[in-house]
Amino acid sequence: MPVAPRHDEAATQVAELEKRHAALRQAATLPGADVTSLLDAAFAELEAALGLLAEPLGAGDQSAGGRQADADATERMMLRAAFTDAPVPLFLLARDGTVLRVNKAGADLLGSKPGYATGRPFTSFVALSGRAAVQSQLNAVIRSGRIGRVSCGLLGAAGPAARDVAIGRVSVSGDNDRLIVAVADRAQDAGPAGAESASGSGGGKSSKARSGRRPASGTGSGAVQAITHRMDLVTAITRLLLENENFSESMTLQRCARLLADELASWVIVDIDRRGQLRRQFVIGPDDPGLAGIRDAAAALNPIPGSLPHTVQESGQAVLIAHADDAEVLGPGPDDVPLLMLLGSTSVLSVPIADRERRYGVLTLARQAGQRHFEIADLGMVEELGEQLALAIHVDHAVRRQTEIADALQASLLPRRLPEIAGVELSAVYIPATESAEIGADFYDAYRTPSGWGLSVGDVCGKGEEAASVTAAARHAIRVIAHDAADPVDVLSGANKILLAEELSGGFVTASIAHLEWQKGALRVALGSAGHPSAAVIRADGRVQLPGGGGLPLGLLDDFEPGTHEVSLNKGDILFLYTDGLTQARGRDRTYFQTRLSDELAGLAGSQPDQFEAGMRRALLQFTAGNLIDDITMMVLRVGDSPERPDKRHVRA
Numbered sequence: 001m002p003v004a005p006r007h008d009e010a011a012t013q014v015a016e017l018e019k020r021h022a023a024l025r026q027a028a029t030l031p032g033a034d035v036t037s038l039l040d041a042a043f044a045e046l047e048a049a050l051g052l053l054a055e056p057l058g059a060g061d062q063s064a065g066g067r068q069a070d071a072d073a074t075e076r077m078m079l080r081a082a083f084t085d086a087p088v089p090l091f092l093l094a095r096d097g098t099v100l101r102v103n104k105a106g107a108d109l110l111g112s113k114p115g116y117a118t119g120r121p122f123t124s125f126v127a128l129s130g131r132a133a134v135q136s137q138l139n140a141v142i143r144s145g146r147i148g149r150v151s152c153g154l155l156g157a158a159g160p161a162a163r164d165v166a167i168g169r170v171s172v173s174g175d176n177d178r179l180i181v182a183v184a185d186r187a188q189d190a191g192p193a194g195a196e197s198a199s200g201s202g203g204g205k206s207s208k209a210r211s212g213r214r215p216a217s218g219t220g221s222g223a224v225q226a227i228t229h230r231m232d233l234v235t236a237i238t239r240l241l242l243e244n245e246n247f248s249e250s251m252t253l254q255r256c257a258r259l260l261a262d263e264l265a266s267w268v269i270v271d272i273d274r275r276g277q278l279r280r281q282f283v284i285g286p287d288d289p290g291l292a293g294i295r296d297a298a299a300a301l302n303p304i305p306g307s308l309p310h311t312v313q314e315s316g317q318a319v320l321i322a323h324a325d326d327a328e329v330l331g332p333g334p335d336d337v338p339l340l341m342l343l344g345s346t347s348v349l350s351v352p353i354a355d356r357e358r359r360y361g362v363l364t365l366a367r368q369a370g371q372r373h374f375e376i377a378d379l380g381m382v383e384e385l386g387e388q389l390a391l392a393i394h395v396d397h398a399v400r401r402q403t404e405i406a407d408a409l410q411a412s413l414l415p416r417r418l419p420e421i422a423g424v425e426l427s428a429v430y431i432p433a434t435e436s437a438e439i440g441a442d443f444y445d446a447y448r449t450p451s452g453w454g455l456s457v458g459d460v461c462g463k464g465e466e467a468a469s470v471t472a473a474a475r476h477a478i479r480v481i482a483h484d485a486a487d488p489v490d491v492l493s494g495a496n497k498i499l500l501a502e503e504l505s506g507g508f509v510t511a512s513i514a515h516l517e518w519q520k521g522a523l524r525v526a527l528g529s530a531g532h533p534s535a536a537v538i539r540a541d542g543r544v545q546l547p548g549g550g551g552l553p554l555g556l557l558d559d560f561e562p563g564t565h566e567v568s569l570n571k572g573d574i575l576f577l578y579t580d581g582l583t584q585a586r587g588r589d590r591t592y593f594q595t596r597l598s599d600e601l602a603g604l605a606g607s608q609p610d611q612f613e614a615g616m617r618r619a620l621l622q623f624t625a626g627n628l629i630d631d632i633t634m635m636v637l638r639v640g641d642s643p644e645r646p647d648k649r650h651v652r653a
Helices: 007-029 035-054 073-085 104-110 128-144 205-209 220-242 249-263 289-299 308-315 339-343 376-412 464-482 488-502 593-603 609-624
Strands: 090-093 099-102 148-156 159-170 178-185 267-274 277-284 319-321 345-354 359-368 424-431 443-449 452-460 509-519 522-530 536-538 563-569 574-578 632-639
Touching: 007 128, 035 128, 035 148, 090 104, 099 104, 104 148, 128 148, 128 159, 128 178, 249 267, 249 277, 249 359, 249 376, 267 308, 277 289, 277 308, 277 359, 289 339, 308 319, 308 345, 308 359, 319 376, 339 345, 339 359, 345 376, 359 376, 424 443, 424 609, 443 464, 443 632, 452 464, 452 574, 452 632, 464 488, 464 509, 488 509, 488 522, 509 574, 536 593, 574 609, 593 609, 609 632
Parallel strands: none
Antiparallel strands: 090 099, 090 178, 148 159, 159 178, 267 277, 267 359, 319 345, 345 359, 424 632, 443 452, 452 509, 509 522, 522 563, 536 574, 574 632
């Protein structure tokens, strides 16, 4: 005689009833839900509740004794063979709905081997809108022993198909009861119990053209088509990454996600690591205006601990769930509806966006019930794409870091602003080469001296970080020495000693410096050259003078001697200092800008310094067709009214 169930067992049954009740309510809100099946399931749950209330507390099932051996082994073998070879799809389930055995017809229905379904909940092979109803019928059959029937969509290799499912209880002496599920085709293979509706499951009209609708990759020409499609997709994304000259991480990820959504899955979710926290970047789905709200809602949800993307990010291991039986696998959605159900998906895979050094985020793909489930081949391909994306992001980050370092180093070669010098107007410009992404090695500066002001313009033979370090050393050496010495000879000689003592390997330095001092209403300019092109003097009347350069470059020999010249400038005269990138610029006819320098300078006589620079830049770019092979630095000084008291230093910072 059975005894009354214990109080804790009754409480467990009530909790399970509440869970199934909530699942039915959620299923009823999904578009495409089979209202009739849900109603039948609700009545079945009501009967279960009434039965539970009718049972007195304190009663329980009699514990079964040891399992009795079947004396007739031949009969057992015959029954097993009948189950295996039955022409109707059959599933043997445990009391909790877990699949224990599938016959050949059932495996063919699922598009897998017979052992694939073993150990999985039977409901994981049911379309989302029918899962709650099927679960309720399974529970009702266990409790009542009566045959249960439900119409639902079963997920096969080619997507869901509408089926009629009959559920019965099998009692075996001395053992727990089992459930037997028989599946039959419906009279009409359409309707709400079949494939998920386009609007409800994220399919859209365009989903028919997606790869999920392609022939299954397991047989004949379908396998060839699937392999070819995967190769084409990998090639397309590789080309996208290679052709993206101005790499933008966000834009590249979106383009790749759109390509994957169009060709491989209904939904693509991209989550990126931001300072140790996984943050959702965007969600790409079907091009259906009716799904915009779902996309926005999904994009607003960051992955929570325990969700599939979060788990993949933490472990660094890809995960494939061909048939998702846990609706919470992607985490909760709005209004307590699981995100997986909101997307109408039944098959998901998630891969890390990672290289050997760092994990940058997670790429998650979800297929709706109207598509075939993901396979191992899909997982391998998406893993490869995740590695390619990680490599592209890694390269971009490295380039950005190098660019930031280069910008900082380049900035150290140039003053933040030029000082104001009494009686003159001053401007300078640095123009980087168009054919090189390396750090330039030009510099310019303006600084105080004991009796006036000094100007310097220079260049290093070479490019890159080592050349820039030499440039920085030369610029600061000139500035420091000029603080106590006004004579260009002393300044350049001292800078040469410093560079030789430092034994820098970045190359030698050419420089042109000028010391400015007012004397009797005129600006006296003492020029010093260390292997640099001659400074230019453009008189107010248009005459151009090139006093000469000369001297040895800095950092080569102990026996150093600069070239020196002296000029006197009056109001309207211009002093022009520049680097050899200007004179060595080549035109389309392979001639050098040096040949037309004097003419261009004469045409700009009397101009304001900024106008002078702009005119030289225009002439230069027109001559070279915008192709500059070297960096160019220009410094322009135009003489104005002399200070009121020329016998004193009249300067202001």
